[in-house]
Amino acid sequence: MLLKKQTVWLLTMLSLVVVLSVYYLTAPEENAADMTATEQAEKAENKAENKAENKTEMKTDNKADTKGESKGNKESSKNAEGSSVTIASGDEFESLRMQIEDERAKLNEELTEKMGNTDLSAEERDEAYAKIEQLSETKVKENIIENLIVAMDYNAALVRVDGTDVKVSVKADKQTKTEANNIIRLVRKEVSDAQNVVVDFQPEK
Template sequence: MLLKKQTVWLLTMLSLVVVLSVYYLTGPDQNSSNVASNQEEKDKQSTESTKQKEETAKISDKEVPKVAISSSDDEFEALRINIQDERSKLSEELTNKMGDTSLSAEEKNQAVEANNKLSETATTEQVLEYEIMQLNYPAALVRIDGNKVDVTVKTDEKLTALEVADIMDIVNTEMDDVEDVAVEFKLDEGK
């Protein structure tokens, strides 16, 4: 009987060693250099987009179109990834709050509502981008921050007041409580 217990114990320990070995070989530490280089690339893209925004200028006194020197679909995608990363971090924090046993039910419900609002915002951005691109723009980027919406479209030439109005109508139709809509355009130098 003692031999069986020792055998079971030995097999359990060997299994544990194998599982831990596999984890350490394929775990997150092996990818840390990739994560660091990805973070450096994201920081570089963020710096470039900040510089690009600084080059943006208003065309008229109204909060209408703005112009930037250049743009690409890759730039829009990099901005989307940064926004998505920030929201993922916030969502993770909210999820942790939901599971925190020391918080009251009301605080947990607020975390659930905030998490749902994040998902809803991301979905609304995607819908707006799709609808705006249906107006024959090669690319569109929509960023929603509360009641403020920033829309950037890639185009071959300056936007007319009618085109800006069309974009603003799409935003106002899709969203109920919009206070401020800023429409920018970026020249597509690829054409």
């Protein structure tokens, strides 16, 4: 009877040892598995957050760049439009100026031929020379007046001097008598013998 009890006790102890052994062997693996799963989850979460942040930053940067480019394009367009207006004004006056210069070049050529024509009298040749000098002086005066008018904050100006007659064309959206009088005084200061001065304000296109 005593032997039977000892046998039962021994088997119980052995069973307990086996259970404890199995527990200690499997517990670290389960803990390690749990830790690995947790670490992987954290890494995945961090990766997702970083990806989301990067995507947000890229989207913000792209939006800012697009906005900046759009603004830059608008400003460029605006500047291009402003330049086209200025160029149009300059081209219009430049075309008229070239016509005047062509006419004067033909006249200068005729006067030069007269100067070299020995069949003409000395008085006639001197007169031709004086007219050539007058043409040169007229051109200089016109250029001076045009530069002075542009310095008065006008975009473009065209001055035509014909003897005592002076016609001034100015690009301006607004016109007043005061501005016209200022230009007339300026012209008479540069062209002392000017009698009939006409100021023509032309609107910007």
